[in-house]
Amino acid sequence: xxxxxxxxxxxxxxxxxxxxxxxxxxxxxxxxxxxxxxxxxxxxxxxxxxxxxxxxxxxxxxxxxxxxxxxxxxxxxxxxxxxxxxxxxxxxxxxxxxxxxxxxxxxxxxxxxxxxxxxxxxxxxxxxxxxxxxxxxxxxxxxxxxxxxxxxxxxxxxxxxxxxxxxxxxxxxxxxxxxxxxxxxxxxxxxxxxxxxxxxxxxxxxxxxxxxxxxxxxxxxxxxxxxxxxxxxxxxxxxxxxxxxxxxxxxxxxxxxxxxxxxxxxxxxxxxxxxxxxxxxxxxxxxxxxxxxxxxxxxxxxxxxxxxxxxxxx
Amino acid sequence: xxxxxxxxxxxxxxxxxxxxxxxxxxxxxxxxxxxxxxxxxxxxxxxxxxxxxxxxxxxxxxxxxxxxxxxxxxxxxxxxxxxxxxxxxxxxxxxxxxxxxxxxxxxxxxxxxxxxxxxxxxxxxxxxxxxxxxxxxxxxxxxxxxxxxxxxxxxxxxxxxxxxxxxxxxxxxxxxxxxxxxxxxxxxxxxxxxxxxxxxxxxxxxxxxxxxxxxxxxxxxxxxxxxxxxxxxxxxxxxxxxxxxxxxxxxxxxxxxxxxxxxxxxxxxxxxxxxxxxxxxxxxxxxxxxxxxxxxxxxxxxxxxxxxxxxxxxxxxxxxxxxxxxxxxxxxxxxxxxxxxxxxxxxxxxxxxxxxxxxxxxxxxxxxxxxxxxxxxxxxxxxxxxxxxx
Numbered sequence: 001x002x003x004x005x006x007x008x009x010x011x012x013x014x015x016x017x018x019x020x021x022x023x024x025x026x027x028x029x030x031x032x033x034x035x036x037x038x039x040x041x042x043x044x045x046x047x048x049x050x051x052x053x054x055x056x057x058x059x060x061x062x063x064x065x066x067x068x069x070x071x072x073x074x075x076x077x078x079x080x081x082x083x084x085x086x087x088x089x090x091x092x093x094x095x096x097x098x099x100x101x102x103x104x105x106x107x108x109x110x111x112x113x114x115x116x117x118x119x120x121x122x123x124x125x126x127x128x129x130x131x132x133x134x135x136x137x138x139x140x141x142x143x144x145x146x147x148x149x150x151x152x153x154x155x156x157x158x159x160x161x162x163x164x165x166x167x168x169x170x171x172x173x174x175x176x177x178x179x180x181x182x183x184x185x186x187x188x189x190x191x192x193x194x195x196x197x198x199x200x201x202x203x204x205x206x207x208x209x210x211x212x213x214x215x216x217x218x219x220x221x222x223x224x225x226x227x228x229x230x231x232x233x234x235x236x237x238x239x240x241x242x243x244x245x246x247x248x249x250x251x252x253x254x255x256x257x258x259x260x261x262x263x264x265x266x267x268x269x270x271x272x273x274x275x276x277x278x279x280x281x282x283x284x285x286x287x288x289x290x291x292x293x294x295x296x297x298x299x300x301x302x303x304x305x306x307x308x309x310x311x312x313x314x
Numbered sequence: 315x316x317x318x319x320x321x322x323x324x325x326x327x328x329x330x331x332x333x334x335x336x337x338x339x340x341x342x343x344x345x346x347x348x349x350x351x352x353x354x355x356x357x358x359x360x361x362x363x364x365x366x367x368x369x370x371x372x373x374x375x376x377x378x379x380x381x382x383x384x385x386x387x388x389x390x391x392x393x394x395x396x397x398x399x400x401x402x403x404x405x406x407x408x409x410x411x412x413x414x415x416x417x418x419x420x421x422x423x424x425x426x427x428x429x430x431x432x433x434x435x436x437x438x439x440x441x442x443x444x445x446x447x448x449x450x451x452x453x454x455x456x457x458x459x460x461x462x463x464x465x466x467x468x469x470x471x472x473x474x475x476x477x478x479x480x481x482x483x484x485x486x487x488x489x490x491x492x493x494x495x496x497x498x499x500x501x502x503x504x505x506x507x508x509x510x511x512x513x514x515x516x517x518x519x520x521x522x523x524x525x526x527x528x529x530x531x532x533x534x535x536x537x538x539x540x541x542x543x544x545x546x547x548x549x550x551x552x553x554x555x556x557x558x559x560x561x562x563x564x565x566x567x568x569x570x571x572x573x574x575x576x577x578x579x580x581x582x583x584x585x586x587x588x589x590x591x592x593x594x595x596x597x598x599x600x601x602x603x604x605x606x607x608x609x610x611x612x613x614x615x616x617x618x619x620x621x622x623x624x625x626x627x628x629x630x631x632x633x634x635x636x637x638x639x640x641x642x643x644x645x646x647x648x649x650x651x652x653x654x655x656x657x658x659x660x661x662x663x664x665x666x667x668x669x670x671x672x673x674x675x676x677x678x679x680x681x682x683x684x685x686x687x688x689x690x691x692x693x694x695x696x697x698x699x700x701x702x703x704x
Contacts, residue, residue, distance in 0.1 A: 053547045054546070055543045072552075075550050077549075078547055078548065083544060085540060087539075087543075089543060089544035093327045093330040103548065106549070107548055
């Protein structure tokens with residue numbers, strides 16, 4: 001039986017005057033799936049997820065979560081959404097525990113149930129022993145972890161994280177990424193925006209490439225690479241008659257270019273890894289001695305470049 | 315319920331960062347104290363002045379006895395207290411010792427001169443450091459001399475007109491007649507506040523327009539600090555969010571004004587009149603202030619802009635409404651503008667209470683302030699709602 005999507009985003013549009021921030025974006029996120037929105041700063045990611053979370057009104061389109069329309073006008077429609085904004089959305093003069101209790105109450109948690117969840121997320125965030133300390137005394141990483149913990153407090157079905165690792169030290173960043181992976185394992189649907197290619201590759205089951213308010217493409221990493229026909233590069237360190245070997249390789253299907261380098265050959269081809277066995281066979285037949293073969297696969301950076309004509313970090 | 319959580323969260327933060335103490339208590343209480351300290355000595359601290367006057371009667375005639383009647387009248391009105399003094403020398407000694415403020419000396423032959431149609435002068439001895447009391451004694455003496463002159467003219471007319479009435483009888487009756495107009499000195503005026511009460515009420519009304527900022531304009535702070543998206547993503551209506559902020563404004567304002575009213579009464583002797591009436595006035599002006607700050611928050615783009623705008627509004631309303639100094643009740647455009655400020659109605663209400671009115675006696679003032687708050691608040695509410703549902 002085909003599983004149903006938890007979140008359905010259909011033709012969302014948003015303009016500010018003449019500026020079209022989001023231009024008819026549609027995508028779906030399934031339970032337990034991590035869906036990444038990959039795009040440079042100013043691509044429209046935050047506007048898009050703000051509409052998904054019901055924070056912003058939309059000019060057109062629909063957002064449906066578990067069959068219920070999400071709206072900025074209907075508070076109950078936002079009950080199963082957890083939002084972790086890019087900026088720290090916590091109160092520095094309150095303690096970690098007080099912050100969690102306040103937002104927990106806004107989400108309808110009360111009494112022992114509230115405090116049990118507060119303790120649970122404090123433990124998950126590694127802040128249990130600092131929970132009575134005011135947030136302004138926390139380190140940057142601790143604040144980031146608390147920021148995420150607030151989003152998890154009411155056990156949402158959909159967790160939206162907007163660039164949660166911006167300005168975070170490597171250790172805290174890794175901790176955040178591990179937390180997101182754990183949440184997806186628990187069945188939480190995660191909508192994750194980032195402009196870090198490595199994060200998208202590590203976390204996301206599917207990725208939407210967004211630029212200038214448009215979703216240019218979506219799919220798994222491999223699907224995206226295949227979609228744009230991005231080429232792998234095979235570096236060969238070898239000695240022998242490289243010219244003959246080069247001529248032989250140029251006749252292979254998928255091979256775009258073969259260059260003779262100081263140390264050997266560089267072969268540019270679609271699906272380079274699949275060519276590897278035949279490539280070694282041809283070089284061996286040509287009497288070339290191999291010392292090392294290295295395959296550099298096409299990455300999301302090159303996919304993004306191919307789709308948008310610009311670098312991801314522009 | 316969500317509005318209560320939001321208001322409680324705001325209050326907790328304002329208590330933590332101590333801003334509520336500074337804006338709500340320290341500044342208004344300090345300024346009230348300083349103003350009453352600075353201005354009090356020049357006007358007797360707001361208490362009515364009663365001059366201690368002595369009378370040296372070197373004449374001993376029936377005419378000089380009339381001055382005693384005039385002094386007794388002034389004493390009954392509370393303007394002076396008076397005593398007989400035997401000699402001018404003794405009078406100077408009593409003034410020097412501070413036991414009297416001024417002395418009226420009736421010179422010998424004063425009565426005879428008056429009966430002859432030429433009343434002479436009365437001498438007033440005073441202390442240059444107590445000019446107000448000296449002026450009061452001089453006024454009593456001048457008034458009596460004026461009356462004698464009137465009587466002398468009446469007697470002159472009788473004499474020259476060939477009336478059968480003896481001129482002395484006409485003079486005596488005219489001099490002893492009651493004043494056609496009786497001026498009754500009151501304690502500055504029943505509806506006029508003493509300085510301490512005036513500044514306590516004025517400063518409280520002025521600063522509450524700053525204190526309430528700590529609530530509603532917090533929406534702009536939340537927007538700037540990044541917490542607003544999380545509040546908007548919560549399953550809470552926009553109306554609850556605004557209501558929570560307005561509620562925290564109202565509670566902060568009401569608490570700070572109540573403490574200020576109580577403290578100024580206990581510490582500085584301010585007279586807020588009937589406690590239930592004072593509570594009504596305080597709640598009404600806090601609501602008016604909350605309405606204004608809601609409008610400001612709806613119009614401003616940043617917390618800084620809101621702070622600037624609110625300062626302009628608070629100072630303008632406070633100055634027009636008489637928070638800093640009393641403007642003449644001149645009517646016209648200024649009078650109409652004054653009546654558009656909640657400060658005016660608040661000060662009017664406090665004046666009524668100080669003069670003995672009860673809660674029902676300040677109904678008009680309370681309604682005026684409530685109307686002001688509801689109109690400005692409703693407009694601000696629309697702007698804020700629109701802002702939160704972009």
